[in-house]
Amino acid sequence: MSLVKLVDPVAAADLGRVHFIGIGGAGMSGIARILLKRGVRVTGSDARSSELVTELRELGATVHIGHAASHIKNVDTVVVSTAIRDSNPELGEALKQGLRIIPRAAALASVMAGRTGVAIAGTHGKTTTTSMLTVALQKCGADPSYCVGGQLVTTGLGADEGSGEVFVAEADESDGSFLMLAPDIAVVTNVEADHLDNYGDPHEVHASFARFSDRVGSLLIACVDDPGAAELADLARSRGKRVRTYGTTGGDYHVTAVRPEGFGTVFSVEGMGDVRLAVPGAHNALNATAVIAVADELGLPFEEIRDGLAAFTGAKRRFESKGEAGGVAVFDSYAHHPTELAADLRAARDVVASFSGTGRVVAVFQPHLYSRTRFFADEFGAALGLADEVIVLDVYGAREDPEPGVSGAMVAARVPLPGERVAYAPDRSAVPGLVAERARPGDVVLTMGAGDVTELGPQIVARLG
CATH class of the missing domain: 3.40.1190.10 (Mur-like, catalytic domain)
Incomplete structure (x- = not known):
């Protein structure tokens, strides 16, 4: 986002007509929702449709699927997410028109004002x-x-x-x-x-x-x-x-x-x-x-x-229950930093004590970002040592390109457990079967990571069943 100058936020009422590039993201869609409820005209675009996009349309937003310069029409303010690259045609058109361009955080500050x-x-x-x-x-x-x-x-x-x-x-x-x-x-x-x-x-x-x-x-x-x-x-x-x-x-x-x-x-x-x-x-x-x-x-x-x-029962992807089958309880967590893994695995130990009293903790971890994996491979391994069985997926790169030599295998090799209790699974589709082979009644399975590992919870429950 080097082309976008971070500007001081303005009051939401002064934003005028607002266009969100990447409106389907969790943070962007939330701000768009609030503006719509305040009567602000909102348009936006995203690479793909989603439930969040559908909800925004129902609230009155005009949302385009795909990015094109023609979407920047009758707009006063353009909000961009950090995922948007400088080459985005809508961003280029907004710059050409001299529109106010602000990052998501500035838009958040505006609605908080x-x-x-x-x-x-x-x-x-x-x-x-x-x-x-x-x-x-x-x-x-x-x-x-x-x-x-x-x-x-x-x-x-x-x-x-x-x-x-x-x-x-x-x-x-x-x-x-x-x-x-x-x-x-x-x-x-x-x-x-x-x-x-x-x-x-x-x-x-x-x-x-x-x-x-x-x-x-x-x-x-x-x-x-x-x-x-x-x-x-x-x-x-x-x-x-x-x-x-x-x-x-x-x-x-x-x-x-x-x-x-x-x-x-x-x-x-x-x-x-x-x-x-x-x-x-x-x-x-x-x-x-x-x-x-x-x-x-x-x-x-x-x-x-x-x-x-x-009355608080949790937030999605924060130690969220995905179901139970075969006497095994499955949870999902957004944990993607060593400290977060350690905290959730200790919590999983508490859940085991309540769930069965005799079960084990089976950790399924997907490292997020090549840079974070490189920085914290040792710490990730140490944190996963708090589990009884560990399955490590390959790195979810998100916005980053692959780095030579950086993979989930780096983390798996650093888990201080006997080799037979640690598996490296570069093929994500194999994970439900690996869990079913290792888990037994009374165990708690915890999937962890900020990537698509969250999709595995229901598949693991189905396989256990």
Whole structure:
């Protein structure tokens, strides 16, 4: 996107007629949905049709399948996703016409303007925490607007316009575009090295989060269990920013007594009370505590937020149940960073304890991006060692071209388990059969990755059946 200059966002009412290049993406379609609900004329294009495209058309958008310069007609503002290349004919036509061209994050900032903006940032946990906060606020009657990087199980939507004053948004650090947001309140769940293809080194990741904290208007909420977030909290305080912290190691919202209960989690926040979640994992206790901190700042009663959190049943692709067959439970996760894999595999261990008490964890992992696989092959292998059986697919390249010598085999070779318990499966179609050979009653199967590995869950259930 080197041809596109990142511009300061303008109010949504001043965007005029808006065209989205790549409107079918999860983030782009959500902003388009909100604009449509506000009465803005929206057009767009995408490479292929989808349910999201169909929904936008039903809301009044004109959506073209395929990209052509002729689609840029009677338009004031063009929104582009990071997946759009400089050679895109619609982008070229927008430049030729001298139209306002903004990235998705600037469009998000525009629709947040005028509301009490709450942004959830961090290397991991953004989608789940944003979803938790949205559902909890909905259950409290606050009716927030929201824009999440995934889909809520409760509504099936990733974004919507609410009648309340609060706007909850997931802040994406992957390309640095979260620096276009200026929220009133921000949560930082953690700060770790990732997206090094963009940042170059971990120092730049931390520096970007520091710049993000400078843009927060009222309050920064950070998790002190994470060294990067704790360091950010100290830095923000030194710069005069108001900061609140949470964590199991201390903080203003001190989490204690975390334990699994059934398929969920129970924990306590010191001085406030117990909380029950319908989702597994100690990491989700921390995510929920971030929600409690935000709600406390907004003046909402703990009892109401506690009930709202209990009603949260998850976000799609965040430890999402895909079914059960032959006494084996199958879940799917978007986890694509070593820390995320480790957190989900520990949660899977908790689920096994509730599901059968004697079963094992079978991990099916698809590395995402060649650069990330190259950077973190050792760490991926170590994280997968938390499972009992491991199947590693080949790399899902997404926007990247293949790199010589970089494949799923790099990860499989680094899993610290006996060789017979680790399989490298470059042929994705073979995976359901491999799982069926290895899984036995009482086991939990967890598919993980940000690519098309998500399609395997139903196939595995069918094969097990």
